[in-house]
Amino acid sequence: xSSEVLGFTAALIRRAEKVGMKLCGEKExxxxxxxxxxxxxxxxxxxxxxxxxxxxxxxxxxxxxxxLRSITQGILGKADVEPTADSHTWxxxxxxxxxxxxxxxxxxxxxxxxIEKDQIPELLKIGVKDCKLLKDPELLQVAKKLYxxxxxxxxxxxxxxxxxxxxxxxxxxxxxxxNEMLAxxxxxxxxxxQEKHEFEGAVVDKFASDKTLTSSLKGMEEINLVHKxxxxxxxxxxxxxIIARYHFLNSLQTQxxxxxxxxxxxxxKKVIKAGKDFAEQFGKERLNEVAKVHFKxxxxx
Numbered sequence: 001x002s003s004e005v006l007g008f009t010a011a012l013i014r015r016a017e018k019v020g021m022k023l024c025g026e027k028e029x030x031x032x033x034x035x036x037x038x039x040x041x042x043x044x045x046x047x048x049x050x051x052x053x054x055x056x057x058x059x060x061x062x063x064x065x066x067x068l069r070s071i072t073q074g075i076l077g078k079a080d081v082e083p084t085a086d087s088h089t090w091x092x093x094x095x096x097x098x099x100x101x102x103x104x105x106x107x108x109x110x111x112x113x114x115i116e117k118d119q120i121p122e123l124l125k126i127g128v129k130d131c132k133l134l135k136d137p138e139l140l141q142v143a144k145k146l147y148x149x150x151x152x153x154x155x156x157x158x159x160x161x162x163x164x165x166x167x168x169x170x171x172x173x174x175x176x177x178x179n180e181m182l183a184x185x186x187x188x189x190x191x192x193x194q195e196k197h198e199f200e201g202a203v204v205d206k207f208a209s210d211k212t213l214t215s216s217l218k219g220m221e222e223i224n225l226v227h228k229x230x231x232x233x234x235x236x237x238x239x240x241x242i243i244a245r246y247h248f249l250n251s252l253q254t255q256x257x258x259x260x261x262x263x264x265x266x267x268x269k270k271v272i273k274a275g276k277d278f279a280e281q282f283g284k285e286r287l288n289e290v291a292k293v294h295f296k297x298x299x300x301x
Contacts, residue, residue, distance in 0.1 A: 005033060005050045012046070015075040021068070031132055034061075037068070044068040046076070049133065057230075059133050085117065085234055087226050090200035092116045094193050095236025096186045097205055099131070099244035100251070101178075104271050104297045105263040105290055107251035108164050110182070111244035112155040112189040113146075114197050115236040122149075123235050130232035131241040136249060143246035146239060153239075155193045157185050158247050165288045172294075179208040180216065187217035200224060205231035255290050263290060267297045275301035 013023050016037050024043060025036030032049035045061035060072050085093075093115060100108040115123070126149075127134070127142040134142065147154065159167060171181045190202050201224030204213065210227050214220045231237040252263045261277060264270045279287060279301055287293055287301065 004056060005048060008050075008056050009033065009035060009048060012048075012075065019071055019075060021071065021075075030135070037072070039068055039071070042066065042068050044072055046072060047133070051132075055230075057130070057133070059129070085120065085236075087203065087228060087234060088201060090117075090224075092197075092199045093236055094190055094197075094199050094202040095204075095231070095234050095238070095240045096189050096202065097131075097232065097237050097241035097244050098182060098185070098207075099241070099248040101182070102267065103248070103265050104267045104275070104292055104295050105161075105252060105265070106248055106255065107158050107160045108182075108185070108292070109156065109158045109244045109247045109251070110185040110189050111157075111240040111247070112186075112193045112202075113150070113236050113240040113243065114153040114193055114199060115239065119150075120235050123239060128235055128239050128242065130238050131245040132232075134242070139242055139245055140249070143242050146243060150239075152196075154243055155189050155196075156243065156247055157189050157192075158251070159185075160251060161290050161292060162288060165293055168292070168294055178294075180212055183208050183213045183216040187213060187220045190223060191217060191219055194219075194223070201226065203228070203231050203234045203237050205229070205237060259290065267295060272297060272300045 012035065016023065021037040021039045023035060024038040027034050029047060031051070032047060034045050034047050036043055036045045044066050047059045047061060049057045058076055060069060094112050095115065096110060096112045098108065098110045100106050126145045127138065131139055168178065168181060171177070186204055193199070203226045206227050206229050210225070213225065213227060232241050252265070255263050259278065259282065262274060264274055275287065275291065275297065278290060284301065287298065291298070
């Protein structure tokens with residue numbers, strides 16, 4: 001557990017004790033830790049997540065009707081993560097997010113999602129939130145609901161490994177890096193959405209400078225942009241993050257079926273082993289069919 005999470009949980013436990021809630025359980029979860037509190041025979045879990053880029057975020061679990069929910073929201077303050085459009089006053093806007101950027105295997109996917117303000121309650125009801133706060137089975141269910149009810153709101157640009165490696169090489173030949181390629185992808189998705197919808201602006205997670213994004217494609221300088229850290233707090237970006245992750249996970253499954261082996265997420269020792277297994281079976285020169293070969297991971301395969 002990181003020092004940031006330790007400090008946050010210690011402060012949270014102190015605040016909980018002041019309102020009569022006692023810690024009754026603790027366990028590690030993906031990307032963080034879950035604390036469970038008890039009061040008057042009722043219990044409620046709080047998931048606490050941390051990343052270097054986005055800091056601490058929290059999600060309250062259990063039943064929405066739990067008598068402890070309002071108390072828990074009180075001790076968390078603004079830390080409880082439920083997507084809200086509080087960075088702009090638009091009634092209709094786009095949000096974009098990507099998936100697969102840090103994964104050696106699989107595609108790089110950028111998704112855009114168009115939302116109207118009065119759709120937010122329904123999106124929250126079906127489970128829309130930052131995709132990192134959903135386990136894969138939950139994410140797949142929410143993604144299917146989004147496609148079922150909001151297919152026209154979705155725009156996806158996916159680069160399978162072979163195409164990704166080719167495009168990345170072209171950007172490098174022009175002295176451009178991955179963030180500039182990502183900026184082009186986000187911009188392409190936004191411009192594609194603009195051809196189909198009238199909207200007031202777009203919210204994009206901040207991965208590069210504003211200039212990199214606005215100058216990446218003709219017409220982007222005319223788009224009203226909110227380019228911010230923790231953009232997944234916006235419901236349009238949260239929905240986009242789920243669809244992008246959905247397509248990334250599908251890209252891994254497609255590879256697994258084609259080559260008859262598992263392709264793990266991330267860039268761990270398990271990933272390195274899978275890379276070695278692939279190279280042994282198919283040849284190292286064919287890794288560009290399944291992996292992002294500019295990653296330093298390639299040196300360990």
